[in-house]
Amino acid sequence: MEDVYADRDFPPFNRVMMDGIAIDSHEWEKGRREYTIEGIQTAGSPQAVLSDSKNCLEVMTGAMLPQGTDVVIRYEDVTVEGKKALIDLEEIKVLQNIHLKGTDRKAGDVLMSKSQVLSPAEIAVLATVGKSKVKVAKHLRIAIVSTGDELVDIEDTPNPYQIRKSNVYALGAALADLRHKTNIFHIKDEKQVLTSELKVILAEHDVVILSGGVSKGKKDYVPEVLSSLGVEKYFHGVKQRPGKPFWFGKHNSGTAVFALPGNPVSTFMCFYKYVVAYLNASYGKKGKQAKAKLAAPFSFAPELSYFLQVKVVYAGGELQAEPVVGRGSGDLANLLEADAFLELPPDRAQFEAGEVFPLYTYR
Numbered sequence: 001m002e003d004v005y006a007d008r009d010f011p012p013f014n015r016v017m018m019d020g021i022a023i024d025s026h027e028w029e030k031g032r033r034e035y036t037i038e039g040i041q042t043a044g045s046p047q048a049v050l051s052d053s054k055n056c057l058e059v060m061t062g063a064m065l066p067q068g069t070d071v072v073i074r075y076e077d078v079t080v081e082g083k084k085a086l087i088d089l090e091e092i093k094v095l096q097n098i099h100l101k102g103t104d105r106k107a108g109d110v111l112m113s114k115s116q117v118l119s120p121a122e123i124a125v126l127a128t129v130g131k132s133k134v135k136v137a138k139h140l141r142i143a144i145v146s147t148g149d150e151l152v153d154i155e156d157t158p159n160p161y162q163i164r165k166s167n168v169y170a171l172g173a174a175l176a177d178l179r180h181k182t183n184i185f186h187i188k189d190e191k192q193v194l195t196s197e198l199k200v201i202l203a204e205h206d207v208v209i210l211s212g213g214v215s216k217g218k219k220d221y222v223p224e225v226l227s228s229l230g231v232e233k234y235f236h237g238v239k240q241r242p243g244k245p246f247w248f249g250k251h252n253s254g255t256a257v258f259a260l261p262g263n264p265v266s267t268f269m270c271f272y273k274y275v276v277a278y279l280n281a282s283y284g285k286k287g288k289q290a291k292a293k294l295a296a297p298f299s300f301a302p303e304l305s306y307f308l309q310v311k312v313v314y315a316g317g318e319l320q321a322e323p324v325v326g327r328g329s330g331d332l333a334n335l336l337e338a339d340a341f342l343e344l345p346p347d348r349a350q351f352e353a354g355e356v357f358p359l360y361t362y363r
């Protein structure tokens, strides 16, 4: 949340780019090809001075260019015998193999704006300018909430009619991939309990991601409870498959609420399509929309956007998406076979190999 400036020129001195010798080009122009080595300038030592222009200094990559020199010749182009260095080149260029002071950035230049998302590249530059501490946007506080009496935790042994609650761990892992910490909650299918616990969760988080309880079931209390807690519904239901029952809203405190359909593949897809976009926008990150070519013809009749599960392969230098259809959005295991979702538009039923569509990948 602060602009970052260059504290010094980039590079901060005339930087030697190659291990070799440094000479004064005027001697070369006078025809000198053999030079007496009078010393060595290593990286990290103060600037040396060439005392006699007929001589040369050995220089190491990363060192300051010695005073009195303006050409660096690589060892590969020099024959060194004892204290003599013979240059084996027909021609040289003044300032060759020298990274001149300030050619990349000048002291005082703005290097990154306050809205810049910090990638390893920005971290490198922050380190270069000595910014061991930098003001950043507050991390969004994110809650992941599962609902459902059929769900038990990982270590529990489910009864025949129960399953382990995989969705919250999938979402937690997906958010950890995006460097977000999360708080994970589980709430039973009881309206009162859901209301009291969601009230607290909403107050303590900036983003709440629920999984389950948004469809037509008798215990699908989530939409009603969210509204009763002051979360304004933006929409409930999207013309898509999977993910049709998806509910989204915002609390007047600004907290965004994603109530994702409980089927695992549906939760997964809605996260990568919608929650990621929201997080990118919140951080001003202009995510580039990935695309891929459909590798084989596919048909999907309903007038819904279809998020086809695909295996992504590189073929002919292009990202190809091979359909890995699976057995519906409850087929969690199919996530193992695929890598991503390919978004097929709702306005037609037939899709040809070679057509390009948006891609939402999870690995």
Ligand SMILES: Nc1nc2c(c(=O)[nH]1)N[C@H]1C(S)=C(S)[C@@H](COP(=O)(O)OP(=O)(O)OC[C@H]3O[C@@H](n4cnc5c(N)ncnc54)[C@H](O)[C@@H]3O)O[C@H]1N2
Pocket (backbone or CB within 6 Å): 146, 147, 148, 150, 151, 163, 164, 165, 166, 167, 168, 211, 212, 213, 214, 215, 216, 217, 220, 242, 243, 244, 245, 260, 261, 262, 263, 264, 266, 329, 330
């Ligand atoms: N009459 C209708 N029934 C359903 C419709 C519909 O339109 N009409 N939509 C179907 C679709 S599409 C989906 S998706 C599901 C979504 O239902 P909910 O959001 O209410 O999800 P639940 O009923 O709570 O659970 C659905 C399914 O997913 C399993 N689940 C839930 N949470 C987890 C979790 N944390 N980890 C793993 N698995 C989870 C749950 O056991 C159910 O099997 O509704 C359809 N029904």
Ligand code: MOO
Pocket (backbone or CB within 6 Å): 240, 241, 242, 243, 244, 245, 261, 263, 265, 266, 267, 329, 330
């Ligand atoms: O959202 Mo559902 O996942 O279409 O089954």
Ligand SMILES: [Mg+2]
Pocket (backbone or CB within 6 Å): 212, 213, 214, 215, 216, 217, 220, 262
């Ligand atoms: Mg339900």
